[in-house]
Amino acid sequence: MCPESIVWADLRFNRNAPSNRRLIPNGWRVEKVETPDYVSNVTARESPGLLVFEFDRPDIPSLSSLSSIRRRFAAIPVLMLTEYHSEALAIWALRNHVSNYLVVPISQHELVGSVEEAMTASNTQGGNPIPNELRFRSIACHKTAAAVSYVKSHYHEAVREETLAEVCNMGVSAFSRIFRKEQGKTFRDYLLDYRIGKACELLRTPGVNVTDVAFTVGFNDGSHFSRTFKRLVGQTPTGFQFIESQKTTNNVQNSTSHHTH
Template sequence: MDVLQVLWVDLRSVQEQVSSYHYLNKEWTVSRVSHIDKIDQKMGENPPKVVCFEFDYPDIPRLSALRQVRCLFPSTPVIMLTKQHSEALAVWALRVQVWDYLVKPFQPQELVASIATLLAADELSTNKISQSPQRANLLSNPFPPEVRIQTAQPKKTYPAELFVETHYHEKIYEEEVAQLCGLNVGTFSRHFKKEHKVTFRGYLINYRIFKARELLENPNVMVTDIAYTVGFNDPSYFTRMFRRIVGVSPSHYHQTYKITT
């Protein structure tokens, strides 16, 4: 059995949206679970080098699953990804000694670099990043107030997320998306920035680059076609955005997958 490098625990409440799991290096050995009751089984069968917990709106049962992993497998570093963010939640994560705390949306290279750093460590058990926390300290760490009362109501700009996922390859006008959310453009822009920590235009660009990455992993595609396929009308602008977000040019990224296949 291959050594499991990354265990991806997908505990998002809205699973239809794109998971950050797709940002991972295809050369890594990765296993993915989406049910709390499967986590301990996976950890026991083939202990991973790193565990990534992905949340959108974490609640007490989901955060308890992360805390249990820290209690039962204290030498295994944990990376936490979350859409909902607050200072209290970040402090909670710090107290359970997660290795990294990433708030969505983030740059893909942030996640990749964090995992790569952990995998590159020769002996995680002797490294300060994975020193075992005291179980009593973990269990006494109170949950943030905002996760104690969860509402099923989606965010005001949730329809905009769904629209981007199905129309990202088309020309998208912010006025049109604002109407879908029942808001005027100004109000929509403020709500979107507050809820996503990025402007709508920035969110759209990030999503298009994400889809471009998926397409570029096919060694048979033509790089010159990708820009138009994901909604960019200017290939030069696409290349600049791709390099800014991913860290390399589309051609370099595509060439990497041509070599490994």
């Protein structure tokens, strides 16, 4: 799967070294930019299928630029390439909804695979797999749609009901009543369910730390996260992670056995 176009932001300090842009297959349309302001301008003009940010050692201004551009063009998937890697930087990337975080050097196969994965995820999120006859809720829920969208973008932060009421141009009492009517649950329960759903996605990543997951999805206390996760999922985060890793192992073994025979 090839995006119609790619905006490639080369924000490295050392541009004498060859860019990983050379790994992009021939025939893919790529526009290279070298300043954050120009990234915004070109993205607004081109509406690309993918944004790629290439760093050697990211600094605060360049990361702030990525975050700002990510918020402005939330529908466009983002890949982040970096020579410098740390756990804190990886968590930052997760919190800013970077589609894939790659530590260079990488192969062309890995880069192309990441592009395809980002595009597939973007298409899945953008599509609507619900049958037409069941789509009435998207119309019925229009009064609190802005609140739902806000939660999806800010679930990892402290989200206050007062803020969402303001986003929806309502008083807190009216917002609380209408949100429960339209979404089928209280705002607080909706936020918890969304956070735990994101936590389940992250816990399927091999080797991810449970405490890191807790903070990444908006919990400030690991014990509270574990209790909430067990109450909603039926097992501890560690237990869920173990079961998911076993599934992955079994799938790999079955696939290997299939190819062997």
